[in-house]
Amino acid sequence: MNDRRKPYPFDLIEPKWQSIWNERQPFHAPNPGDPDFDPTRPKFYILDMYPYPSGTGLHVGHPEGYTATDIVARYKRMRGFNVLHPMGWDAFGLPAEQYAIKTGQHPAITTRENVAKFKSQLQRIGFSYDWQREINTTDPAYFKWTQWIFLQLYHSWFNLETNKAEPLATYAGPDADVVRLAFVAEVPVNWCPELGTVLANEEVIDGKSEVGGFPVVRRPMRQWMLRITAFAERLIDGLEGLDWPEGIKALQRNWIGKSEGAEVRFKVAQVSDLRIVDERASETRATITVFTTRPDTLYGATYMVLAPENPLVDQITTLAQRSAVENYRTQVASKSDLERTDLSKEKSGLFTGAFAINPVNDESIPIWIADYVLMNYGTGAIMGVPAHDERDYEFAQKFDLPIRRVITPGCGIGLQLMNPHGPKKDDHRQDADATPGPFTGEGVAINSPLIDGLSTAAAKEKITAWLERRGLGRKTINYKLRDWLFSRQRYWGEPFPIIWRDGKHEALPESALPIKPPTLDDFKPTGTGEPPLAKAKEWIRYSEDAVRETNTMPQWAGSCWYYLRFCDPQNDERFVGVEAERYWMGHVASTGPSGVSGALRQARTKPGGVDLYVGGTEHAVLHLLYARFWHKVLFDLGYVSKPEPFQRLVNQGIILGEDGQKMSKSRGNVVSPDDVIEQYGADAFRCYEMFMGPLEQMKPWSMKGVEGVSRFLARVWRLLMEESQAGNWVLAAGVQASEPEKPLLRVLHATIKKVTEDIEALSFNTAISQMMILVNALTNAPVKPIPALRTLLLLLNPFAPHLTSELWQTLGRSFAGPRGDIAEKAWPEYEPAFLIENEIEIVLQVNGKVRDRVRVELNATDAALESTALANQRVRESTEGKQIRKVIVIANKLVNVVAA
RNA sequence: GCCGGCGUGGCGGAACUGGCAGACGCGCUGGACUCAAAAUCCAGUACUCGCAAGAGUGUGUGGGUUCGAGCCCCUCCGCCGGUACCA
Numbered sequence: 001m002n003d004r005r006k007p008y009p010f011d012l013i014e015p016k017w018q019s020i021w022n023e024r025q026p027f028h029a030p031n032p033g034d035p036d037f038d039p040t041r042p043k044f045y046i047l048d049m050y051p052y053p054s055g056t057g058l059h060v061g062h063p064e065g066y067t068a069t070d071i072v073a074r075y076k077r078m079r080g081f082n083v084l085h086p087m088g089w090d091a092f093g094l095p096a097e098q099y100a101i102k103t104g105q106h107p108a109i110t111t112r113e114n115v116a117k118f119k120s121q122l123q124r125i126g127f128s129y130d131w132q133r134e135i136n137t138t139d140p141a142y143f144k145w146t147q148w149i150f151l152q153l154y155h156s157w158f159n160l161e162t163n164k165a166e167p168l169a170t171y172a173g174p175d176a177d178v179v180r181l182a183f184v185a186e187v188p189v190n191w192c193p194e195l196g197t198v199l200a201n202e203e204v205i206d207g208k209s210e211v212g213g214f215p216v217v218r219r220p221m222r223q224w225m226l227r228i229t230a231f232a233e234r235l236i237d238g239l240e241g242l243d244w245p246e247g248i249k250a251l252q253r254n255w256i257g258k259s260e261g262a263e264v265r266f267k268v269a270q271v272s273d274l275r276i277v278d279e280r281a282s283e284t285r286a287t288i289t290v291f292t293t294r295p296d297t298l299y300g301a302t303y304m305v306l307a308p309e310n311p312l313v314d315q316i317t318t319l320a321q322r323s324a325v326e327n328y329r330t331q332v333a334s335k336s337d338l339e340r341t342d343l344s345k346e347k348s349g350l351f352t353g354a355f356a357i358n359p360v361n362d363e364s365i366p367i368w369i370a371d372y373v374l375m376n377y378g379t380g381a382i383m384g385v386p387a388h389d390e391r392d393y394e395f396a397q398k399f400d401l402p403i404r405r406v407i408t409p410g411c412g413i414g415l416q417l418m419n420p421h422g423p424k425k426d427d428h429r430q431d432a433d434a435t436p437g438p439f440t441g442e443g444v445a446i447n448s449p450l451i452d453g454l455s456t457a458a459a460k461e462k463i464t465a466w467l468e469r470r471g472l473g474r475k476t477i478n479y480k481l482r483d484w485l486f487s488r489q490r491y492w493g494e495p496f497p498i499i500w501r502d503g504k505h506e507a508l509p510e511s512a513l514p515i516k517p518p519t520l521d522d523f524k525p526t527g528t529g530e531p532p533l534a535k536a537k538e539w540i541r542y543s544e545d546a547v548r549e550t551n552t553m554p555q556w557a558g559s560c561w562y563y564l565r566f567c568d569p570q571n572d573e574r575f576v577g578v579e580a581e582r583y584w585m586g587h588v589a590s591t592g593p594s595g596v597s598g599a600l601r602q603a604r605t606k607p608g609g610v611d612l613y614v615g616g617t618e619h620a621v622l623h624l625l626y627a628r629f630w631h632k633v634l635f636d637l638g639y640v641s642k643p644e645p646f647q648r649l650v651n652q653g654i655i656l657g658e659d660g661q662k663m664s665k666s667r668g669n670v671v672s673p674d675d676v677i678e679q680y681g682a683d684a685f686r687c688y689e690m691f692m693g694p695l696e697q698m699k700p701w702s703m704k705g706v707e708g709v710s711r712f713l714a715r716v717w718r719l720l721m722e723e724s725q726a727g728n729w730v731l732a733a734g735v736q737a738s739e740p741e742k743p744l745l746r747v748l749h750a751t752i753k754k755v756t757e758d759i760e761a762l763s764f765n766t767a768i769s770q771m772m773i774l775v776n777a778l779t780n781a782p783v784k785p786i787p788a789l790r791t792l793l794l795l796l797n798p799f800a801p802h803l804t805s806e807l808w809q810t811l812g813r814s815f816a817g818p819r820g821d822i823a824e825k826a827w828p829e830y831e832p833a834f835l836i837e838n839e840i841e842i843v844l845q846v847n848g849k850v851r852d853r854v855r856v857e858l859n860a861t862d863a864a865l866e867s868t869a870l871a872n873q874r875v876r877e878s879t880e881g882k883q884i885r886k887v888i889v890i891a892n893k894l895v896n897v898v899a900a
Numbered sequence: 901g902c903c904g905g906c907g908u909g910g911c912g913g914a915a916c917u918g919g920c921a922g923a924c925g926c927g928c929u930g931g932a933c934u935c936a937a938a939a940u941c942c943a944g945u946a947c948u949c950g951c952a953a954g955a956g957u958g959u960g961u962g963g964g965u966u967c968g969a970g971c972c973c974c975u976c977c978g979c980c981g982g983u984a985c986c987a
Contacts, residue, residue: 007939206984247904251982254903259986292987305987347985370985377986384987390901391985480986617981654981691925693913697906698980705912708925711940718940757916766914769924776924779941843920848968850920888967894919898967 007714008721009729010681014802018126026823027077027128029084031568032583037082044081045584046073047563047646049615049623050088052555053114054095058121059663060671060689060701065614065652067686068695068762070127072612074798075759077128078827084584085128086566088135089115092143093555094195094211097492100523107492107523111138121673126682126801128823133569137558138492142565144514145575146557147497149630152637153182154498154507158230165230165636181227181633182486184505188309188376189485191219196525197489198223200554201482202255202622221529224487224496224551228629232256232479234643235628243648245696251620257480261293262464263379264473266304268316269355269364286315288356288367291378291478294388295467296459299448300406301383302396304356304367305349307375308332316367318353325350325369332371347372347395358383359472360450360463370395378478386438393438407456409443484626486554489531491523493552501546517552559623560630563610563645575639585609586641609647614695617651624649650762653698655689660700671701683800684710690764690799709768713803715775716796719784720807731814732784740785745834747777748788752830755795764799771796786815791828843894844869846878862889869895 021027030037046069051062073085089111096107096114115136122129135142157179159166168176177183189198194214198221203210228235236256239249268286288304306313308329317325328350349370356367365384372391373382386396386403396403442456450466451459467473487496495515497508508515518539523532533550534540540548561575568580586608624646631645656662657669664670676685688709693699722732740748751774758767774792778784790811797804801823808822818825837858842865844852852874856865866887869875875897882899889895 245904247982250904254983257986261987290987294987372985372987374986382987389987391987394985478986620982691912697913699912702912702926704926712925714940765912766924769914772924841920845919845968848919848966853920886967888919890919894968896919896967 006681007710008717008803010683010713010802013806014124014126014682017802017805018123020805021126021128022123022131025130025132026821027073027083027085028130028132029082031577031580033579041080041082043084043584044073044076044612045084045567045610046076046612047085047566047610047614048087049613049619050090050559050562051118052090052093052095053111053118055099055110055114057117058673060673060676061616061652061655061663063122063125063673063685064655064689064695065616066122066127067125067689068650068652068764069612069614070686071690071759071764071798072762074128074801074823075827077823078794078797078825080826084133084566085130086133086135086569087122087127087129087131088133088562088566089118089137090555090559090562091115091136091138092493092553092558094490094492097490097523100492104521108138111136124677124682125673125686128801133566135562135565135569137562140514140516141572143494143558145565146494146553146561147513147515148510148575149561149634150182150494150553150557151497151507151510151513152639153226153633154180156181156633156637158227163234165633167637181230183225183227184222185225185483186220186222187225187485188218189221189223190216191221191529192216193527196527196529198485198487198529200485200556202625203554219529223485224549226484226486226629228484228626229479229481231629231632232258232481233477234632235481235625238628238632238644242644242646244646245649245651248617248620248624248649248651252625255481255621255625258477259293259479260475260477261291262295262460262467262473263289263291263476264295264298264359264383264467265289265471266356266359266383268367269357286312288312288316288381289379289473290381290383291476292383292385294385294456294460295463295473296445296448296451296454296456297385297388297406298358298360298383298463299445300385300387300404301358301365302386302402302404303365303384305370305373305382305384305395306352306367307373307380308369308371309375310369310380312381313352313369316352316354321351321353325352328369335371347391347398349395349399351399359467359470360448366401368399376482377480388438388440390438390440404447405439406445406447407439407441407443408446409439409441484629486557487551488554489525489529490552491517491520491532493517493554494557495533495552496549498549499542499546500549505549506546515548556623556626560627561634563613563627564634564640581639582641585645609642609645611647613646613649614652615649616654650696652695653693655692656698656700658701658703663701671703676703676706680706680710681713681802683803684713687713687768687799691768693765695762695764712768712772712775713800715779716792716800717803717807719775719778719792720789720810731810734782734784735786735789735811736783737815738783738785740788741781742834744777744781744785744788746837747774748791749830749832749834751795752791752828753835756827756830759798768799771799786811786817790817793822794825794828797822840892842892844872844875845894845896846875847898848896849878851875851878858892860891862891865889865891865895869897 032039048066048069069085073083076083091111096110099105099110100107137143155168156165157168157171157176158181159170165181171179173179190201190204191198192209192214195209195212199209199216204216207216208214209216236253236258239252266288268288288306290304313325347370349368352367352369354367355364357363358365372395373380384392384395384401386392386401387405388407393403445451445454445459451462454462464473464475468475495517497513497515499506499508518533518536520532520536522535525532531550531552533552540550542548564576564581564585567584568577571577627645631640632643634640635643654662657667657671659669661667661669673685684706688706691709692705720732720735721729724730751770754770755767758764771792778788778792793804793808805822811817812819839855840858841853841855843850844854852872854868854872856868866889869887879897879899884897884899886898887895888898
């Protein structure tokens with residue numbers, strides 16, 4: 001038998017309890033209205049980022065966050081909360097489809113197999129999910145509602161006046177299609193030839209696809225878009241009240257990329273002077289609008305640049321320049337995104353032959369085109385201010401364009417008024433005339449008649465107002481955020497509930513949902529940009545005169561609202577029941593179970609929603625931004641009760657391989673949870689994942705570390721159990737129904753306190769350390785008092801649920817006391833009185849250096865402590881021949897004698 | 901470049917609110933048990949000097965504030981993540 005090699009019989013205990021949990025469903029959370037629902041308990045919604053069930057199975061990174069949430073879930077249940085702790089599958093997406101293309105196996109089959117594998121792996125770890133709430137995004141009963149939410153977007157618009165999404169019924173304009181939140185647009189998109197699909201901006205990294213790392217090119221295509229840009233401001237504002245890591249908030253703010261500035265209109269110089277080719281242009285005097293964050297530098301504009309793709313280029317280019325311009329535009333168009341964003345490359349550009357008039361001084365400045373100006377930001381046109389912008393400076397240097405300084409570092413009048421003591425020293429460190437490059441900081445306007453002497457802030461305001469009065473410009477805000485490209489040319493995704501008739505799109509009625517994808521044998525992308533669904537000739541024919549939309553939704557669609565479905569997963573009347581949504585996603589009850597300390601109560605008064613969401617950073621600008629967007633739309637339309645879905649977010653750190661490198665197949669350093677569980681058991685696996693270090697930190701795996709934790713659990717086992725002559729595990733003789741002695745009692749209650757506080761703070765590694773200290777103390781005690789053992793088992797239960805369930809049951813069979821399942825017992829409370837000692841050790845310092853440690857009575861007076869210190873032999877030696885200047889006494893801590 | 905995070909023994913990491921640096925675990929050393937090994941238990945383990953008692957040094961670098969700094973402020977260096985011609 002290999003039994004002897006196992007430190008304790010986890011291989012028998014763990015399957016036993018897992019099947020008990022499976023049978024009795026102790027972790028099922030009833031909804032309001034269900035017979036066994038207890039409305040007196042506060043709710044706690046704790047969510048994991050559900051996985052994409054890949055063919056390779058779970059790796060040790062997944063269960064890190066899952067274990068953390070499981071500990072909190074189990075702990076909260078013991079504290080008397082109604083805990084919603086669900087799990088599901090984000091199963092639409094590329095890998096299953098690509099596997100299908102390779103093998104011919106239908107993605108639905110692949111998905112079913114992978115889900116089964118993932119589920120059994122998760123169950124082997126002993127997670128306390130409410131499996132009755134399991135969801136799968138590829139299930140028609142689920143994606144019916146994904147499609148339904150799309151219809152809500154389709155039938156809504158963003159009302160700028162109310163700053164809200166509203167049903168189209170409130171829209172008074174002539175053409176609803178131009179305002180829908182879900183709309184069709186012909187735009188330059190990220191086309192990935194290798195994947196045969198378009199991708200969202202968020203899915204493109206360094207010019208390559210996030211999935212697979214294939215090159216991505218820009219290409220104009222007609223696609224479904226979601227108007228996320230309408231929510232840009234609210235998506236930024238909403239971050240403020242969220243308890244999220246600062247880094248993730250910064251990432252989202254950065255991605256949305258708000259910048260305040262002004263649009264300025266430049267007239268193109270008189271056509272008659274320019275011999276314009278296009279007759280249409282000769283009739284209208286074209287204007288070019290630029291966006292700038294520095295309208296105060298307007299006098300420094302010595303040229304203008306249009307993006308090569310800017311349609312205005314056709315109107316203004318002179319005959320002489322026409323072929324050269326066309327040439328340049330073709331050149332730029334052929335470049336991949338990667339080449340175009342290559343920073344090290346030199347600036348390129350071309351003069352169009354046209355001139356623009358600077359509205360502040362009527363100066364004629366040349367209009368260029370250059371690929372450093374992007375069509376998809378601002379207006380696709382800029383004013384070139386080489387004296388005060390790095391890129392413009394570089395461009396002007398290269399093409400010998402004039403550079404005019406209009407800002408000087410230092411304080412302007414505006415600033416001086418606010419700061420009567422004059423400029424700070426720092427403002428002088430940059431001498432304007434000595435600095436060779438552009439000066440991009442703020443300062444004082446010069447050579448700018450309208451604003452001379454004004455500080456940057458004052459100058460911006462004045463010049464913008466001046467432009468606005470004359471209709472030459474206006475204050476505006478620009479965002480980097482683009483509308484969300486929402487269609488994909490893939491098979492394995494949600495079909496759109498849309499048909500086309502006479503070249504116009506139409507929504508299908510709700511009663512037609514779900515729209516299931518057709519059965520196909522060939523899932524391959526067509527390569528032309530036409531979706532694979534187009535191959536299903538039967539399916540696409542909706543009626544005599546209408547065809548179905550053949551694009552599918554991106555993988556993010558399902559995950560945009562799965563946390564809502566978990567609240568009410570079987571509802572077939574509504575995407576989530578009103579009451580269920582209000583309960584689980586609403587306010588947290590203001591009063592919780594009694595006997596909770598102040599810090600814990602404070603945590604409970606937070607606004608609600610998902611109370612704790614744990615997952616990786618990789619979704620910072622994808623899932624987490626998209627889901628917030630959908631949630632806000634649903635909130636505006638009155639379907640959900642809170643404007644934000646995830647109140648508190650925590651990112652778990654990456655687990656590295658044993659070699660300190662990122663885990664990867666090619667490095668051969670991947671650790672499989674199955675192997676670890678096989679060798680050490682699920683409880684050891686769970687505890688090790690938590691003992692490695694702080695949850696949010698990146699940390700390397702260590703099998704030796706697992707062994708150490710496994711030894712700890714074995715010691716817990718042997719506290720209660722010993723091997724009989726016959727080789728059976730029996731209750732140990734030292735286990736007795738006595739009360740713990742005082743020193744043990746102190747450790748016990750210190751442990752209750754620390755473990756409780758540490759779980760609340762998600763500091764699981766230190767909670768385990770403290771339990772190790774308690775176990776060491778119990779091991780050294782000749783008698784193991786049952787009350788102390790019971791408390792230990794309760795504290796350890798969220799971490800090692802199998803082991804503690806088994807030992808609890810064993811104790812219950814042999815001794816009087818609480819019976820039944822440990823998970824239903826109340827979390828222990830500590831007694832502050834037991835923590836107090838009569839005598840404590842304090843430190844004696846001389847000039848901040850420790851010289852001795854002495855035991856004194858608790859709460860000894862400062863005077864008593866001072867005289868103790870001054871009388872101390874070692875303190876006297878160190879102060880010999882010196883004069884005592886001062887004595888600092890910190891009660892119950894230390895005395896510091898300052899001597900010189 | 902910009903934004904965010906992090907630098908503590910041989911290793912993973914502790915240190916509440918500025919008050920004993922290195923908890924807990926790994927590893928290592930020695931011991932007990934054993935014919936032997938494994939397992940288990942006990943003791944030691946930051947560094948330098950010392951037989952020892954002890955002394956000195958020490959939280960990436962340099963400075964500052966303080967009776968007292970791993971923790972607060974400034975400088976620099978290194979690492980990780982994100983982002984990048986966004987006007």
